[in-house]
Amino acid sequence: MxxxxxxxxxxxxxxxxxxxxxxxxxxxxxxxxxxxxVEPVKAETVVSAHQDNGTWTAMPDSVLVLCKPASLTSVPEQVLERTSYVVSYNAETRCPNWVAWQLTADHTDGLMKRISNFHEDEDCPLPRATLQDYRGSGWSRGHMCPAGDNKWSRQAMYDSFSLVNVCPQNAKLNSGVWNSVETDCRRWARQYGEVYIVCGPVWSHGPRRTIGANAVAVPDAFFKVVLRLSPTPQAFGIVVKNTEGTRKRDLYFNSVDQVERITGIDFFPALPDDVERQVEATADMAAW
Known part of the structure; x- marks a missing residue:
C-alpha cells in the first residue's frame, strides 16, 4: 500500500x-x-483605451475632483478630459490655461516608448495650434503633462502629444530645468505613492508674442504646483521664466498661494478648507 x-x-x-x-x-x-x-503608434492611430496596461483607462472621477482647479471666468475656458490628464484650453491663446493630473508610483514608469507624434486636437475650435505653427518658429513644443509620466499606457502616451497639452517653450528650458522638475515629480510620486500636479503658462500684462499663422501665444513663464497627501499634506509651487533657464536664476519656489496670485487660478479647491489653507500658505521644500 x-x-x-x-x-x-x-x-x-x-x-x-x-x-x-x-x-x-x-x-x-x-x-x-x-x-x-508596445511599439509606438502612428499619429493617425486612435488607440482603444481598454488595451492599456495602467491602473485606469480613463481618469477616475475622484481623481478629477481633486486635480481640477476652480472654473475660470476671466479667460476663455474649454475643459477636456484625456486618459491621464484634464486640461483647460484657451481658444484665445491657442494654449492650455492649465493641465492637471495625478501621478502615481505605478505611473512613473512603463513599457511604452516615447512616440513623438505631436498632433492637432480636433476637439478644439478653429483656429487652433497646428504643427506648422511651430515649424521654423524657434520655439519647442513644450509638454505640460510630460511624456515621461505616460509610459504606463499606449493611449496616455498618445494623448500627451496632443497640442492641447503643449505651449511654445524655450528649447533649453524644455530639456533643462523644466525636465529636471518633471524628474523630481516622478521621484516624489515613487517616494510618497502619488502626487497631484497642475501646470501651465504665465502671461504678462503687455502685448503677447505669437507664432505661426494661427497666432499661438508664447508664454512669458510657466508655473507648476505639486500636492501630496501622505504621510502629511504638503504642497509647493514654482514659477520659471520662459528663457534658457538655470535653476539658480530663473526657477523660483513659491507657496501655492503665491502662484494663485500670479495666475489667478484657484488650485485644489476640493480639499477641506483647513487643509487647503495649511498646505497652500507656505513652501517647505525641506519636507520633500
Whole structure:
C-alpha cells in the first residue's frame, strides 16, 4: 500500500513539474506578445483605451475632483478630459490655461516608448495650434503633462502629444530645468505613492508674442504646483521664466498661494478648507 502511494505521488510530482514548465512557457510567450504590442503608434492611430496596461483607462472621477482647479471666468475656458490628464484650453491663446493630473508610483514608469507624434486636437475650435505653427518658429513644443509620466499606457502616451497639452517653450528650458522638475515629480510620486500636479503658462500684462499663422501665444513663464497627501499634506509651487533657464536664476519656489496670485487660478479647491489653507500658505521644500 505504501509503495503504491509513493509511486502515485512520484507520478503526480512528475506531472506537476510538467505543468510548471508549461506555465513558464505560457508566461514567456505572453511577455513576448506584450513587447510586440508596445511599439509606438502612428499619429493617425486612435488607440482603444481598454488595451492599456495602467491602473485606469480613463481618469477616475475622484481623481478629477481633486486635480481640477476652480472654473475660470476671466479667460476663455474649454475643459477636456484625456486618459491621464484634464486640461483647460484657451481658444484665445491657442494654449492650455492649465493641465492637471495625478501621478502615481505605478505611473512613473512603463513599457511604452516615447512616440513623438505631436498632433492637432480636433476637439478644439478653429483656429487652433497646428504643427506648422511651430515649424521654423524657434520655439519647442513644450509638454505640460510630460511624456515621461505616460509610459504606463499606449493611449496616455498618445494623448500627451496632443497640442492641447503643449505651449511654445524655450528649447533649453524644455530639456533643462523644466525636465529636471518633471524628474523630481516622478521621484516624489515613487517616494510618497502619488502626487497631484497642475501646470501651465504665465502671461504678462503687455502685448503677447505669437507664432505661426494661427497666432499661438508664447508664454512669458510657466508655473507648476505639486500636492501630496501622505504621510502629511504638503504642497509647493514654482514659477520659471520662459528663457534658457538655470535653476539658480530663473526657477523660483513659491507657496501655492503665491502662484494663485500670479495666475489667478484657484488650485485644489476640493480639499477641506483647513487643509487647503495649511498646505497652500507656505513652501517647505525641506519636507520633500
Amino acid at each position: 505504501n509503495n503504491r502511494k509513493r509511486k502515485s505521488g512520484s507520478r503526480f510530482g512528475g506531472l506537476g513539474w510538467i505543468g510548471l514548465v508549461l506555465l513558464l512557457l505560457l508566461v514567456a510567450v505572453r511577455a513576448l506578445t506584450q513587447q510586440e504590442e
